[in-house]
Amino acid sequence: MREIVLAARPQGEPKETDFELRDADEREPGDGEVLVRNVFVSVDPYMRGRMTGIRTYVDGYDVGAPIGGGAVGRVVASRHDGLSEGDWVSSMLGWREGGIVDGGTLRKLDPKLAPPSTALGALGMPGFTAWVGLQEIGQVKEGETIYVSGAAGAVGSAAVQIAKRKGLRVIGSAGSPEKVEWLRSLGAEAFDYRETPAREALADGIDVYFDNVGGEQLEAALNALREFGRVIACGSISRYNDEKPQPGPRNLAFVVTKRLRMQGFIVTDHVARFGDFVREVGPWVGDGTFDARETVLEGLENVPAAFAGLFHGDNTGKMLVRVGPDD
């Protein structure tokens, strides 16, 4: 089985040469361990930060070492109670075709409840991020207006759909006419940020801003926020490839005059709520009323391209790479 290692720390946009495909060491699973064959590998914007090697809330990746991250696959051989050959599991195996892990770190998936790949998207970290951001951080209320940037991404599209279900008016931005169309089908008012300045699209005012993008969108949102508005600071994908830190918004003074609350969060701090999240959102995904759209590339060798594509908006919904057959 092959794996991808970090060959060099990306400068600016991640390039193919920053990564290297190699054969992984193989061995038999020990006591309590499980051999997993990956079917889907996840690429997520937060991984860009780990490639800088600076420890933030999570360790940086080491040059020459494999790139850990979310993956979904099937058990090939198990020496862990409660997991058997053929089981679907989600793991942190990352960018590889499979490997051996401590069975205790795996989450068993029931493919009858929802497609297993959704454990990396709508029912995984991105969906949970949207749910935590809206409820715990933004404390959104029925009847409020929320603006979601990066709304056609994995987190954004979950935020749009959860906010709609909670009775909010939802405005979403994305970077293509097709994405805008999709967001409208989800019940959002949507605009293409390449065509329409956010300032214009948000002219009626908003109560909450779910920030996946940073930069100009944040500045426009600060202008549009009403008194006592909240910024759910989730990420700033427009900035992750910056080689130099860029200045912040010119209108932070609104934080005081409009009594805004801007709060950052990392979803892993909230794992205690994961069960509540799955109980609420799982049935929607299961019955198909929640659109868990995915953009799926094929083959481990295409993982770096899929990852780089996140920063160009190549994905609609969750970006995944299929690295093996379902069965």
Place this chain on the structure above:
Amino acid sequence: MREIVLAARPQGEPKETDFELRDADEREPGDGEVLVRNVFVSVDPYMRGRMTGIRTYVDGYDVGAPIGGGAVGRVVASRHDGLSEGDWVSSMLGWREGGIVDGGTLRKLDPKLAPPSTALGALGMPGFTAWVGLQEIGQVKEGETIYVSGAAGAVGSAAVQIAKRKGLRVIGSAGSPEKVEWLRSLGAEAFDYRETPAREALADGIDVYFDNVGGEQLEAALNALREFGRVIACGSISRYNDEKPQPGPRNLAFVVTKRLRMQGFIVTDHVARFGDFVREVGPWVGDGTFDARETVLEGLENVPAAFAGLFHGDNTGKMLVRVGPDD
């Protein structure tokens, strides 16, 4: 009695010619009204925003109209129950030698409990702002480290002293050796921001930042804040005279990675807590263990200079202008 009107909207720093001294209309108090002679007039940084004429949380001042604001004085004649000649009162009469007001808008002061002028500082809006910011917004806890910028100002020096009483480690910055000395006498670790970069002074890390200043201090504080840190966004005096909005800090990404909460507030939203504040801080001011220092200029004609001086750090503690004798 004379009053000061806004002659022109200041461009950049407020100048003498932006204001005009004139004789006020005089009349007798009507039913329920009180004629008050001002003794102290308050100048406060937030008034700069009102001079732009843009409504934020409070109306802008009109050109040609008097400048409302805090004042403390004595009743000359009363047609309001519960107020008699000679009573000390605090009012929103603003930059004038006195005037007629609805008695219901006045707060009667007891000069035996604390010097009446403190109703404009330590026991008034600035002290209450510090108290609300620390408790309601920052939710500070014993043992935490707080950084207060503008620490020798009216709000800052109250924040320093209240935070010390609540068992925090307090770091304060100010703009002269004398102010630094004073802050040290209040129990703060203090530095002169003109001499020492905040980044250096805060190298050990902080849990909370009480921001009175904005700009570079905010950027340094974001660097220094620990995980789950809070920014009490109170004001940004370094920016109030900017003619063009300036870019924000280059390190706002820390809001996410360190899960920071930055929250603005306006003290008038919290009036319901004013009684609690006075009950807690009043005795400290009364017994002299809380240093309610004031910088006092003399004469109504010097109010514009006192106001302009706020932006040059001319004050230590609360800046006031005495416009009449005590009795």
